[in-house]
Amino acid sequence: MAKKERPDAEISQDVDETSSVLDDMKVESLKNHMELQLLKHKAMELESERLTAKYGENHARVLKMRQRMGFNESLFPALRMQVDLTMRAKDESFDLDTWQVQGFVFDDNLNPLEGLQVALFLAKTENEKEEKQNWQAVTDVSGFYRINLGKEAIQQLNGRELLIQLVEARQIIYRSETLLTPFVGQIDLENITIERVGRKKGNEIKK
Numbered sequence: 001m002a003k004k005e006r007p008d009a010e011i012s013q014d015v016d017e018t019s020s021v022l023d024d025m026k027v028e029s030l031k032n033h034m035e036l037q038l039l040k041h042k043a044m045e046l047e048s049e050r051l052t053a054k055y056g057e058n059h060a061r062v063l064k065m066r067q068r069m070g071f072n073e074s075l076f077p078a079l080r081m082q083v084d085l086t087m088r089a090k091d092e093s094f095d096l097d098t099w100q101v102q103g104f105v106f107d108d109n110l111n112p113l114e115g116l117q118v119a120l121f122l123a124k125t126e127n128e129k130e131e132k133q134n135w136q137a138v139t140d141v142s143g144f145y146r147i148n149l150g151k152e153a154i155q156q157l158n159g160r161e162l163l164i165q166l167v168e169a170r171q172i173i174y175r176s177e178t179l180l181t182p183f184v185g186q187i188d189l190e191n192i193t194i195e196r197v198g199r200k201k202g203n204e205i206k207k
Contacts, residue, residue, distance in 0.1 A: 027086050034079045041072045077110040081191075084142055099154055099182035102146040103190040105139050105166065110193070112143025117167040118192075120147055122160055123179055134162075154182045164190060
């Protein structure tokens, strides 16, 4: 007896449902892990205060604990970002006929930056004096941005590379060093960290 083949639509639906369940499990696991780390961090803060009162702030045990606390604090934004990305991926379907670049914009303290214009520019060639802006998005309260290019736009690029720039008050405050090559069905993740003061950091444009 020949085995009956399942329709592609039915298989795709099963895959989508399985992916959704796995995303839910991932989000729940990340949230539980973050809550546990926050509780441990709070306990370490209390212990650090006790040791400081007993031995002084320069005691080796106090310094070691503060170093550990600093490391923990650096993990929290990354955990929150992973939860946010997973929830967004679960709630929003991705069109396989598009290319997408997304990510978060932070300051140097890993605080999300809202309201910045994230623009894709054509990387200039030898015959061009400047990059040409084509697509843009604005960061939300989480510092998140997403830009989609359709199949037609990608075909018109004809292999041209793109770069990311951040614009604030009509001033370019950041220009990426990484060149992006759009491909249909691909998602690129580009997180950006900039300083909010007038110092130059990496490829940030000094204001």
